[in-house]
Amino acid sequence: MNAALDMQGLRGELAHDAPLAGMTSWRVGGHAERLYRPADLQDLQAFLQQLPEGEPLLWLGLGSNLLVRDGGVRGTVIALHARLGGLERVGDSGVRAGAGVPGAKLARFTARAGLRGGEFFAGIPGTVGGALAMNAGAFGGETWPVVRRVQTIAHDGTLRWQEPGAFEIGYRHVRALAEGGPFWFVAAEFEFEAGGDPQVLHLQTRELLAHRAASQPTGVASCGSVFRNPPGDYAGRLIEAAGLKGLRLGAAMVAEKHGNFILNAGSASAADIEGLILEVQARVEERFGICLQPEVRVVGEREAGA
Known part of the structure; x- marks a missing residue:
């Protein structure tokens, strides 16, 4: 990155040689050459527009499902924890969520709204952005089957809404079908089933989490599941x-x-x-x-x- 990056007009936080271990669920790893915490989506656009073309970018949510090597990360890390956290209902059965929203928060929101089909998000230890990037799943549910559309941002800050048909979706796999430069997920609109009982949905979510706690290690430094399940096995x-x-x-x-x-x-x-x-x-x-x-x-x- 140009050392003379002009922070005027930017409202986020820029740090150099920033430690990343405390920002990952494994609590390991080296430093980021640069770390930026955007104030909001418009600030993120402005920041990206100042970066040199081809600047390496790593997007970091809750730091789960990620192993940062001890030598650290070159380029710029965009930290979305407690950023891009918008969460609102859209119509009778839709929810719009920013990429920085934790999966558990989305699950609680859908339960309170009486929307069925979002309970599984409680078992995803990362954010909406990470869940979209890998089609994360838990308790038999997966992210993309409940996606209406996603909002992406390109390296130059350009925003675009895209339909699920623009992507190849599989088990822990998401790939854009069209050629072009890299882009990243900054928001999504989800489609759930209206008419649920909030109290029942809340209890069902708690039961799923209790089952997870009984069968998986919790409260310790890990990344969640390390390996994909092979076809027909675990x-x-x-x-x-x-x-x-x-x-x-x-x-x-x-x-x-x-x-x-x-x-x-x-x-x-x-x-x-x-x-x-x-x-x-x-x-x-x-x-x-x-x-x-x-x-x-x-x-x-x-x-x-x-």
Whole structure:
């Protein structure tokens, strides 16, 4: 980025050499070369318009499903936690949500509004933006089947609303069908089913979360599920069958409670976690001939000498 970036007219917060470990759910990783927290969508547009063409960008919500390497991230990180948090009802059965809205907040909003079909968002540990980018799911539900349309922003700050038909959607997979420069999700409109009982929906959401707490590790540093489920099977089952629960590398550990979770058991480095991911992959493939595909996104540079 041009060191002479003009912050006049911008209302967000710009930091240099900003630590990222505290902004990720694994609590590991190096620093961002630059970190920007936009004040709102218009401020984000203005900031992007000042960036050099081709400036590397990383978009960060709650920092789940993300492993930042120990050497940090070059370019600019756009932090949306507590930003782009608009949430409103649209018509009888629609909801418009900004990319920075946590999944759990969206689930609570739909329940209070008596809208059925949004309960599963309570089990997504990230934000709407991240859920859109990977078609995140939980409790048997997925993000894109309830999407009406999405709002995207390009590198030059241009905003555009797009329909689901503009994307190839699959299991933990989203790809734009049209060629063009990169863009990112900044909002979405969702379609739910009106007429639900708010109290019943609230209780159903609580029951789903109680089931999750009973079967998955919660309250510890992890990223959620590490691997995608292979066709017709479950990554957690394969990892357990390979005898890998409790396997450690440094302070990174495969959870005893659920094999598809890797925990930071205290002072793990990103290299510990990445190494354990690779070890689990290798052992499961050796045992079953199945190569597990990571669901987690690995970004940044390895530490010098690592």
